[in-house]
Amino acid sequence: MDLTILVGTMTGTAQLVAQALELALEDTDVRVTVRPMDGLAAEVFAGGGTFLVCTSTYGQGDVPDNAKHLYASLQDERPRIADVRYGVIALGDRTYADTFCNGGKRFDAILSALGARRIGEILCHDASAGTMPEEVAEAWIGGWIALARSQAEVAA
Numbered sequence: 001m002d003l004t005i006l007v008g009t010m011t012g013t014a015q016l017v018a019q020a021l022e023l024a025l026e027d028t029d030v031r032v033t034v035r036p037m038d039g040l041a042a043e044v045f046a047g048g049g050t051f052l053v054c055t056s057t058y059g060q061g062d063v064p065d066n067a068k069h070l071y072a073s074l075q076d077e078r079p080r081i082a083d084v085r086y087g088v089i090a091l092g093d094r095t096y097a098d099t100f101c102n103g104g105k106r107f108d109a110i111l112s113a114l115g116a117r118r119i120g121e122i123l124c125h126d127a128s129a130g131t132m133p134e135e136v137a138e139a140w141i142g143g144w145i146a147l148a149r150s151q152a153e154v155a156a
């Protein structure tokens with residue numbers, strides 16, 4: 001199974017999470033590619049496949065700066081991406097009650113509107129909870145991969 005982790009980050013936390021997952025999956029048959037969102041556009045989804053969007057939230061519930069171009073490109077170009085399956089790891093802070101994890105939720109909304117299929121629930125991490133996001137993600141990824149595999153079997 002090939003998995004591309006797209007990283008939206010301002011201060012590097014989401015990148016740390018992606019790297020921890022890459023390491024955690026090293027001895028499995030999941031081939032992980034970690035790609036910072038910088039410079040990416042909607043074409044990154046053109047070939048289909050399995051993606052994990054790992055992104056934080058900034059501003060008024062916005063995606064981080066390095067994710068803005070990709071997000072805007074999905075909104076403007078509106079490609080049909082029915083052969084994309086994806087999960088979302090949304091980093092946020094509950095102190096921002098109204099916009100908690102909105103960056104990840106925004107990607108979820110646009111990807112599903114364009115026909116992509118989400119695997120499982122969004123993993124929302126709360127920076128004020130005192131847990132390490134990479135540890136939470138490492139504990140979560142096994143179940144997510146299993147779900148991705150079982151859904152691929154159903155589709156086949």
Ligand SMILES: Cc1cc2nc3c(=O)[nH]c(=O)nc-3n(C[C@H](O)[C@H](O)[C@H](O)COP(=O)(O)O)c2cc1C
Nearest residue numbers: 009010011012013014056057061092093096100101
């Ligand atoms: C200026 C600023 C604005 C933020 N705005 C939000 C927000 O609206 N909603 C939210 O859930 N988290 C918000 N956060 C929290 C970050 O998303 C969270 O700390 C995240 O773990 C940072 O990840 P990163 O280092 O990958 O950018 C904000 C943080 C800062 C510093």
